[in-house]
Amino acid sequence: MCGIAGFVWPGGGGEPSEAERLSWLSAATGALAHRGPDGEGLLLEGPCALGHRRLSIIDLAAGSQPMEDADGRAVVTFNGEIYNYRELKARYAGRGFHFRTQSDTEVILAAWLLDGPAGLDALEGMFAFALWDKASRTLFAARDRFGKKPFYYTLQNGILAFGSELSALAKLPFLRLETPVAALLRFAAYEYVPTPETIYKDVFKLKPGHYLLFRDGKLTTDSYWDMPLPGPEPKASEEDLCAELRLLLAQAVKRRLVADVPLGVFLSGGVDSSTVAALTAGMVSRIKTFSIGFTEASYDESRYARLVASRFATDHHERILSADACGSLLPEIVARFDEPMADPSIVPTYLLSQVTRENVTVALGGDGPDELFYGYEYFPAFNLAAAYDRLPSFARKRLIEPLTRLLPQSAGYVNPRFVADTFLAGARAPQWLRVQTWLSAFSAEAQANLWRDPPAGLLDPAALFAPTKALFDAYPAKDPLARVGYAFARQYMLDYILVKVDRCSMMHSLEARAPFLDRDVAEFVCRLPSRYKLRGTKRKYLLKKAVAGLLPKEILGRGKRGFLIPVASWLRGQLRPQVDMLLGEKHLREQGIFNPREVSRLVAEHATGAADHRKKLWTLLVLQLWLDAHKPSIIP
Template sequence: MCGITGGLWTHPQHSISADVLQRMTEAIRHRGPDDSGTHAEAMRTDPSGPVPGVALGFRRLSIIDLAGGHQPMSNEDGSIWMVFNGEIYNFGDLRRRLEGAGHRFGSSSDGESILHLYEDLGVECFSHLNGMFAVAIWDRNRRRIVLARDRLGQKPLHYTVQDDRLLFASELKSLMEVPGLRREIDPSAIDEFLTYQYVPHPNTIYRDIHKLPPGHFAVFEDEHLSVKRYWDIDLAKETPMTQEEASEQLRELLSDSVRLRLQSDVPLGAFLSGGIDSSLIVALAQQQRDDPIRTFSIGFPLKDFDETHYAKQVADHLGTQHTRFEVQPNAVDVIDKLVWHYDEPFGDSSAIPTWYLSELTRREVTVALSGDGGDELFAGYDRYRALWISRQMDRMLPMRGMLGAKWIQRLPDSTRQRSLIRRGKRFCDAISQPPARRFMNWLQIFPEALRGEIYNEDFVKQLPGDDPFEFFHMAWKQSGNRDDVTKASLADLMTYLPCDLCTKVDIASMAHGLEVRQPMLDYRVVELAARMPVKWKFRGKRGKLILDDTFGSMIPKNIWTRKKMGFGIPIAAWFKNEWRPMLHDMLLAPDAKHQQFFRPEVVAKMVHDHETGAVNHGYRLWNLLILEKWLRRWT
């Protein structure tokens, strides 16, 4: 696991100096504390014509082949160079095939298989990789640089084309080291952030910098960039299969996925929340190990947000070596670190427990397994049940009208994690909308009406006519005529999972030099789940049926039936108590930077309504706080 950076240029005045390349590489040192390397070639002309200049930078976290695997690395004749971040889990099979074809390997690292596979297949090589990765390949003979990102977006890759020069990096902060880089804030990104609590790909907070979408590669040659998809999963296609066939395939693929992700030359453990997904991954991992696997969980002093007793129950059942860590309200100390590491506004408050969990886990191991992806693949979120219920109620038009009545919204709010009033108000607020809009209403942080209220007139004039909803709606429509639960879960798979969950885990873990592997996101498991009939995943308001049917005996029965808690923090309560001074200092300051976008009187009313209990604005205030801190740090 590593950090990569660099660029390609065709004009001498736009070259990347050795000093700038060093700073770009050093900016992502945390992603790879074990080793570093650079490779640079000046512009020149050979018999076939001009050759662009190129610079590649690399920081390494050593996982496989600790003594070898130094990057940047090249092929046998030095005509192709590569920097690579991630893990290729099927590298053993690829290596045997490539050696049989005559390729000579200079290391035992997994990344070198990409280099030689590219020699044989060009850009077609990426579809043969099973892993999480972001890669940049300099192909001198073709005068081009190729970028690629894994299918599910587990590893980040940012790029920009400015002044006929391509720049790329694992994190935005590396690009910020380039003198003269245009870094104008994109108004539409602010609108998207308040909608989703993240800036969705291919956008970033900056107008001229982009994220390479998951499952895509990009080629920069002749001063032109083309971006193409290499993983084209047909979400509209459902494959008929019996429950037994579904279970058999799932058991084989998920067990093999875990097996592949246990490969490591350094200590390995696992996150264990006590929920279904992480418990199942730990159970499958423990089944394949002779020694107790190290497991780690994080809790809170408030019972509504603490599920570590479930984690201990699973750990005791499986015989793991378990460690628990607790987050206190003084976690405010970590917010500035989050703002620096996430580079752009990122409002998922569970980044705080993920940060601390990664920090704790890294003290003991260098690699950790996680259960990310289970909810999206197997319909586990409460919002899928809410969608299913609401669709049944569509047949009861008078009832739908009553539930949408304004009197329901006047009920007092609550800061409790599982508040029925809060959840009921959100449900009723969306009941009269079409399914995709209805579901989006439960996802968005700031509803469209509230965004319209909080934006000042000058900011509204800067916004384009695009609706942020379209990012999600495009993913929803990919499922064609399938049922609404399938449409919602697969849309989450293509949007929320890469933009929020994978980003959160990657940044929080790599900030501490920890590699997190996500067995549920093996593309073979994803493709199976995507084409599986919904009746094997969701039925009668209950999701993850196929997981229970297939692996039910491996973990305690009550883990399968307990209510889902989520990985949240008591943010609404903390804003009323321990975090109140910080909230006032940041959001109500007369010189607050958010005032370039927002009406201060609306922000002040939100703070007042939250503190008096009129409306639970906890997550909205958190997003405003993160944005304000980001503006103060990066602008």
């Protein structure tokens, strides 16, 4: 796991000196030191500058980067792991490629030089890399199938620049990084800026499963993999499908145990992380597991993690914290994120990564099943909304909806009124927008009064949520639920879940691996009809059946709980001074972005308990903390 950065300078005269380019490159990689504290590599090759920060995982002695092939034809800077690199080395060596190290990095060079972009199909792992082909003067870059590793890029004045984080690009003095108000609207809607856009104008994220080519000043991107469509009803029995799934999961875990440093497992006590812990414990003696607990009972799940740790005799490490005390860390964590992202669980994820890194360098986690196996409550809610929509209009508008207004408000884990209002808003939305309506902090309608001078075009839902519709339309499954699952994986998981895990783990120089996002596992699950994932109201149906004999019954019978913190009460309590300062009328008027009257209304209603605006206020607070820390130039 590492950090990469670089740029390709156009010809035509006026090029900066080598000393200038090396200075810029060093500044960019220096911003990524937390991703790679074990070494720095800088290389100038003609117009191309490649930088690398290394976190040593495999071939500790000889795996330094940027790395050239033995014949000096190409050089690569790489972030991630190629899990099948040993098999690929044998394959490529048989085709005449000469390897000089035991590192997985070298197989990327072999794949390109022997097969070009088609060589990406052979790589199994998580990766983002940039490779410079000296002969063709081509930059070739790619991102893994699910986007576990980040890759940002921009083309300005003929100069292509890239990096693992926007913080690296911000160090390059020849780039112009400006934040358009349109990006802020998108963030307020999604709680992140969806791929391929970023918080900055003309700076993009490379899509997952895509590659980039830059040659003679021309930049192109293309797809090399996508999630397969659901197939017909399997001929195999459910028992055989369960057996195949267990085999694939075991294989995925085994692939991710390859390392020359200590490993461990994130263990929350849920089905997903418990499955990873159980499979790992069967392959490694006395595996280390890590969990975070809270003193507040309604948010604490540590007893479930302890139950699993005891069942599999792991070396368990646990830290119990006060959820209220965690709020003081929020400004520091948000400031270190290269883009604003309003997932409240960044705080416990940051702390979990800190505890884990004190003991190991690599951790396996349970990310992926909620998207692939329809584990979120939004999936059965999607079907329920379809049924609700079929009810007679009088039943919906004169009976059910008036009754929901009698439900109580609560600042706890579940707010009945908030849940009901959110469900009804999504039920009224078209299919493609339904789940995103439930996920959004601010709808297009809610944003109409939020901004001082909003771009009128984005206040239309079709424009504001165009990235979601594009994904929904791009996956031609006949089953709408499968299209929802695709959009979830390609948007919510990509830009919310995986970004959170990557940034929080790498802040502590910890590598996080996700066995459930193994290509073979994912393709197997994607091809299953939806009823093997959601059976009635039973979520993760086949997964839970497959691991029923592996996990304690108490774990299998649990309802899903997110890695949550008491946001609603924080906003009324310990974070109230920051709310008053950053969302106060004086600050907002000086800033000139928001409508102070509307923000004041949201703050007052939440403070008195008249309404639950936790999502809206949390999103605004995170944005203000990020703007305060990064101070970008805001443009119309």
